[in-house]
Amino acid sequence: MKILDGKKLSNTLKEEIKKEVSERLIQKKKQPHLAAVIVGDDGASLTYVGSKVRSCKQVGFLSTLIQLKSTISEKKLLNQINKLNKNPDIDGFIVQLPLPKHISEERVLLSIDPKKDVDGFHPTNFGRMALELPSFIPATPFGIIEMIKRYNIKTSGKNCLVIGRSNIVGRPISILMSQKKSYGNATVTTAHSKTKNLIKLTLNADIIISALGIPEFLKANMVKKNVVIIDVGITRVIDNTNPRGYTIKGDVDFTNVLKKAGFITPVPGGVGPMTIAMLLKNTLIACQRKD
Amino acid sequence: MKILDGKKLSNTLKEEIKKEVSERLIQKKKQPHLAAVIVGDDGASLTYVGSKVRSCKQVGFLSTLIQLKSTISEKKLLNQINKLNKNPDIDGFIVQLPLPKHISEERVLLSIDPKKDVDGFHPTNFGRMALELPSFIPATPFGIIEMIKRYNIKTSGKNCLVIGRSNIVGRPISILMSQKKSYGNATVTTAHSKTKNLIKLTLNADIIISALGIPEFLKANMVKKNVVIIDVGITRVIDNTNPRGYTIKGDVDFTNVLKKAGFITPVPGGVGPMTIAMLLKNTLIACQRKD
Numbered sequence: 001m002k003i004l005d006g007k008k009l010s011n012t013l014k015e016e017i018k019k020e021v022s023e024r025l026i027q028k029k030k031q032p033h034l035a036a037v038i039v040g041d042d043g044a045s046l047t048y049v050g051s052k053v054r055s056c057k058q059v060g061f062l063s064t065l066i067q068l069k070s071t072i073s074e075k076k077l078l079n080q081i082n083k084l085n086k087n088p089d090i091d092g093f094i095v096q097l098p099l100p101k102h103i104s105e106e107r108v109l110l111s112i113d114p115k116k117d118v119d120g121f122h123p124t125n126f127g128r129m130a131l132e133l134p135s136f137i138p139a140t141p142f143g144i145i146e147m148i149k150r151y152n153i154k155t156s157g158k159n160c161l162v163i164g165r166s167n168i169v170g171r172p173i174s175i176l177m178s179q180k181k182s183y184g185n186a187t188v189t190t191a192h193s194k195t196k197n198l199i200k201l202t203l204n205a206d207i208i209i210s211a212l213g214i215p216e217f218l219k220a221n222m223v224k225k226n227v228v229i230i231d232v233g234i235t236r237v238i239d240n241t242n243p244r245g246y247t248i249k250g251d252v253d254f255t256n257v258l259k260k261a262g263f264i265t266p267v268p269g270g271v272g273p274m275t276i277a278m279l280l281k282n283t284l285i286a287c288q289r290k291d
Numbered sequence: 292m293k294i295l296d297g298k299k300l301s302n303t304l305k306e307e308i309k310k311e312v313s314e315r316l317i318q319k320k321k322q323p324h325l326a327a328v329i330v331g332d333d334g335a336s337l338t339y340v341g342s343k344v345r346s347c348k349q350v351g352f353l354s355t356l357i358q359l360k361s362t363i364s365e366k367k368l369l370n371q372i373n374k375l376n377k378n379p380d381i382d383g384f385i386v387q388l389p390l391p392k393h394i395s396e397e398r399v400l401l402s403i404d405p406k407k408d409v410d411g412f413h414p415t416n417f418g419r420m421a422l423e424l425p426s427f428i429p430a431t432p433f434g435i436i437e438m439i440k441r442y443n444i445k446t447s448g449k450n451c452l453v454i455g456r457s458n459i460v461g462r463p464i465s466i467l468m469s470q471k472k473s474y475g476n477a478t479v480t481t482a483h484s485k486t487k488n489l490i491k492l493t494l495n496a497d498i499i500i501s502a503l504g505i506p507e508f509l510k511a512n513m514v515k516k517n518v519v520i521i522d523v524g525i526t527r528v529i530d531n532t533n534p535r536g537y538t539i540k541g542d543v544d545f546t547n548v549l550k551k552a553g554f555i556t557p558v559p560g561g562v563g564p565m566t567i568a569m570l571l572k573n574t575l576i577a578c579q580r581k582d
Contacts, residue, residue: 123415123421123424124414127416127419127420127421128414128418130466131417133397133414135414167421171421171466174465178456178481178483180483180485185483187480187481189479190469191478192469194447194476195448196478
């Protein structure tokens with residue numbers, strides 16, 4: 001068994017990005033600049049965005065945090081996005097989800113210039129990714145394929161089970177894993193809420209990427225020996241022994257599956273830390289494309 | 292066993308489109324207009340395009356065939372496409388592939404206005420399809436889901452095996468079949484050239500969509516009873532008993548699989564005729580969106 005240490009790998013990636021930025025500055029090239037838009041004052045969203053902004057500082061990016069009131073009209077938010085689209089100093093930006101109910105997330109996402117859409121949620125980027133054209137890959141699937149590459153995990157001809165079909169994890173990673181690429185060429189099955197006999201599928205899988213959101217759902221008797229486990233689940237479970245009152249759990253019964261798996265991501269410290277690194281990577285790519 | 296009669300169904304669809312066009316004309320709405328661009332004089336391409344243009348006449352569409360010399364420069368072709376993008380009378384157009392080697396198919400496809408891209412090959416349409424936004428679905432997968440709908444084939448929770456991962460068939464139909472839709476909700480596995488033990492997958496499938504291109508590859512002993520077979524393969528096999536010198540064969544050993552299958556498409560007369568009907572449907576949709 002080998003633990004896929006996302007925390008360590010994300011630090012390596014950030015170091016690489018930092019070095020790249022230093023070299024850019026020496027060469028008098030543009031310093032990457034990420035902007036983040038947040039609407040309202042949801043605690044979790046503020047934490048996420050704060051962490052993204054701090055990471056920018058770590059790697060030498062400029063960052064701009066635009067905090068808007070939860071009562072802002074959709075029109076004013078769209079105007080704000082349009083300004084970011086037009087501002088040549090901003091290489092990429094994200095709009096933190098969820099948005100207040102009176103604002104259409106779809107209209108907002110569609111209004112972002114695909115060239116600055118470093119979250120990779122715009123249909124143009126999604127389509128370009130699926131058709132193997134240069135694009136921004138959403139951070140979570142991008143983090144997973146980066147992990148697979150860096151740990152030299154063999155994927156060609158392997159049975160890969162993806163549990164979940166969301167637009168930001170299950171769907172894109174299902175596509176990426178089956179593409180004719182070094183990290184792909186797997187025979188991918190996408191499972192979801194309507195799937196019957198999931199255990200038959202998990203038992204047959206060489207690689208399981210789980211984005212289900214049910215804590216410790218995947219047990220040791222449901223997987224085969226030497227399986228590769230990528231656990232994308234993040235659920236807060238009440239835990240009075242923890243000073244925060246909760247513990248973060250993944251989709252996998254880590255303690256027991258660990259003994260059987262070939263590779264496994266812990267939660268926390270697996271896929272999670274990779275996502276911010278990949279957002280930074282996308283921002284760097286956006287900046288480099290303008291060189 | 293029930294034969295999925297694509298020829299009959301495509302005629303029904305054309306009748307419906309024709310009726311819709313007549314009503315549009317009575318209501319003084321715009322008559323749909325499809326343009327087709329063909330570069331060079333490849334026999335098969337001319338046949339396909341000719342058939343598309345004839346179908347336009349059948350349903351009451353206007354059609355324009357733009358035939359360009361194989362020596363045309365990429366720049367001139369792109370200018371031609373730009374004219375079609377700007378011409379308000381053209382609702383949709385297609386550029387027949389393949390193109391001569393000195394022209395980049397990628398650049399050409401990307402230059403088509405997604406709003407007129409009735410082939411659904413542009414990344415913006417692909418991404419919109421994958422993210423379940425209004426789009427143009429490429430004709431072959433669109434034809435397959437239309438068949439599934441019209442024959443009331445149950446797909447929810449079924450194991451669907453897609454053989455092939457091309458951008459125009461395997462990839463989009465894999466996505467569509469697993470979406471949360473009446474024709475979807477299947478547990479989809481995408482197989483391809485790197486897949487090992489394909490027979491294990493075919494034997495486990497409730498629905499097989501084959502876009503492999505190996506004539507009569509899929510035998511009766513490789514499928515389970517009552518399987519649904521959608522055969523997208525079209526291969527010309529030398530046949531001296533046929534006046535044309537060849538016979539068209541699908542991926543499936545039709546005569547024998549027929550006895551075991553619940554539903555099956557013949558080749559020819561299955562998915563093939565559906566594609567032109569769906570191109571017409573996309574053109575009608577493009578025209579309706581401007582109402």
